[in-house]
Amino acid sequence: MKPTRGQLITAFLCLIPLAILFFEWRSGSLSANPIETLTQRTGRTAVILLLASLVCTPLRSMFGLSALLPIRKTLGLAAFGYAALHFLVFAGLDFEFNLGWIVPEIRQKFFIQIGLIALGLLIPLAITSVQKFQRGMAGNWRRLHRLVYPVMALVLWHYYLASKGDVLIPLIYLVIFAILMLFRIPPLSKISIGSKPRWLVRLNKFLLS
Amino acid sequence: MSKPIKSSEITPEALYLSRRRFIKNTLTMAAVSLYLSACGNQSPAGPTAQPTDSLPLPSAGASVDELGNTLTSYDDIIGYTNYYEFSTDKNGPTRLAQNFKTSPWSVEVGGYVNNARSFSIDELKSLFDQEERIYRMRCVEAWSMVIPWVGFSLHKLLEIVEPTSDARFVRFETLYDPDQMPGQRNSFFPFPYIEGLRLDEAMHDLTIMATGLYGRDLSPQNGAPLRLVVPWKYGFKSIKSIVKIDLVGEMPTSLWMASGPNEYGFYANVNPNVPHPRWSQATERRIGEGGRIDTLLFNGYEEEVAYLYDGMDLSIDF
Structure with missing residues (x-):
């Protein structure tokens, strides 16, 4: 299926952090410890994009923006991409794919185990984002994709544990996540503006085309 | 020591020379700008913002430590620091500490001593003779540098x-001045910064008070004007940025012990066999070099300091 305009715009925006990282890496401006910076930035981007994907559903029901559904898929896939990159930086750049280093690291560090579980759970979600898998799954697809909620919780736990002393940013993300969850249960899930103003109708159409 | 010296290891020598030229130029330009401002002209931007360094001491001339490790570049040492009093970012302190006032500065030395007094x-x-010591610096975050203090x-x-017989520990305290050190308003940490050593x-002769590095005065982000360096x-x-040194009878509680008692112990000896929940302590990355290297017990100073911990279980007293 052809991507919508909304998806193309989203994909473009999602690639910007990667492009910045790439150019900073090439120009040597990723701090004196580039691998640490790469690890933190890919991780943070994955968290933000996963949170952004959770904003789509409440916004869609509130404003009747059906264009947000395909955008949600793009955001989810991009989050998975950054999470996978985050893992590759850890395993490849940082620990040089040396199992003698990586295995004890995983065994000793609870926050890495949490992160790996979250990444593992994202894999079936990413695979079943592809249209043709969705058709055969019917209601199971919805049930499977509810996994994103525990995954988000695990990701924030991982981020919290990986932070040194100052845990303000993971806590802010946790509050945002909690608010987004509240919008999924009544009465907040019922909020809707009713009839859409014309510009919203046009925006939706534009993003869907 | 017998390791052949690669040509790349000579760079710091050149750096010394270029820095001297730089300082000379800076001084000249500063003089020019003073002259210009005295004449009522706009002073040229740039050089006047440089810290007023004293002239470099004669360098020891070494470009490697006793194990043959190349010195970390001056720019990396001043550009990548942990100094939460200014910022939790690694490059934040470099920016935020530039106007930090290090003169006048005095250090109060007291507690269980016969001659309590303050020193400017x-x-x-x-x-005291200011001598150069090339030490490895191993951060708990699994990165390291080689620094000519x-x-x-x-x-x-x-x-x-003169510590009295009641003195068993030394307690150090950093300046507390949130106006100058904005990071001290961060309520996640119980500032002021406290550290401690057993007497x-x-x-121990390896334990130094550093006033400079690379033959220059310490930069604010590196702890100017006076910091402790315990290389193991x-x-x-x-x-x-120490303002207070007290000889005490009880083991002081450091800021990191208070903030994460399961993660940071009083001794905090570099030890590849005692894991940390966040970072690998078995290996480390040397700033400015690629790849991981094995972390050495006591950061490679085992021969000099291991006796201090005879009979202790270092996984309990971590």
């Missing part, structure tokens, strides 16, 4: 104040 930083620099052994200072650790312990033990 200039006094400390003239009382300038300073003096702490025991020389302690000998002047015998403090008296994780970097956070080497407390910066």
Whole structure:
């Protein structure tokens, strides 16, 4: 299926952090410890994009923006991409794919185990984002994709544990996540503006085309 | 020591020379700008913002440590720091500490001593020969540097104040001044920064009070004007911008012990066999070099300091 305009715009925006990282890496401006910076930035981007994907559903029901559904898929896939990159930086750049280093690291560090579980759970979600898998799954697809909620919780736990002393940013993300969850249960899930103003109708159409 | 010296290891020598030229130029330009401003003209931007360094001391000329490790570049040492009093970002302190006031500065030395007194930083620099010590600095975050410090052994200072028989530990305190150090308003940490050493650790000749590095005065982000350097312990033990040194009877609680008692112990000796929940302590990355290297017990100073911990279980007293 052809991507919508909304998806193309989203994909473009999602690639910007990667492009910045790439150019900073090439120009040597990723701090004196580039691998640490790469690890933190890919991780943070994955968290933000996963949170952004959770904003789509409440916004869609509130404003009747059906264009947000395909955008949600793009955001989810991009989050998975950054999470996978985050893992590759850890395993490849940082620990040089040396199992003698990586295995004890995983065994000793609870926050890495949490992160790996979250990444593992994202894999079936990413695979079943592809249209043709969705058709055969019917209601199971919805049930499977509810996994994103525990995954988000695990990701924030991982981020919290990986932070040194100052845990303000993971806590802010946790509050945002909690608010987004509240919008999924009544009465907040019922909020809707009713009839859409014309510009919203046009925006939706534009993003869907 | 027998390792052949690669040509790339010579760079710091050149750096020394280029820095001297740089300082000379800076001084000239500063003089010019002073002259211009005296004439009522706009002073040229740039060089006047440089810290007013004293002239570099004669360097030891070494470009490697005793194990043959190349010195970390000056720019990396001043550009990548942990100094939460200014910022939790690694490059934040470099920006935020530039106007940090390091003169006048005095250090109060007291507690269980016969001669409690305060020392000005200039006094400390003239009382004791300022010698160069090339030490490995191993951060608990699994990165490390090789730094040519300038300073003096702490025991020389302690000998002047004469610890009494009640003194068992040394407690150090960083300046508390949130107006100058905005990070001290961060309520996740119980500032002021406190660190401590057992008296015998403090008296060890490897333990120094640093006033400079690479032959220059310390930059603010590196802990100017006076910091501790204990090379066999994780970097956070080497407390910066010290205003108070007390000889005490009880083991002091450091800021990191208070903030994460399961993660940071009092001793904090570099030890590849005692894991940390966040970072690998078995290996480390040397800043400016690629790849991981094995972390050495006591950061490679085992021969000099291991006796201090005879009979102790270092996984309990971590």
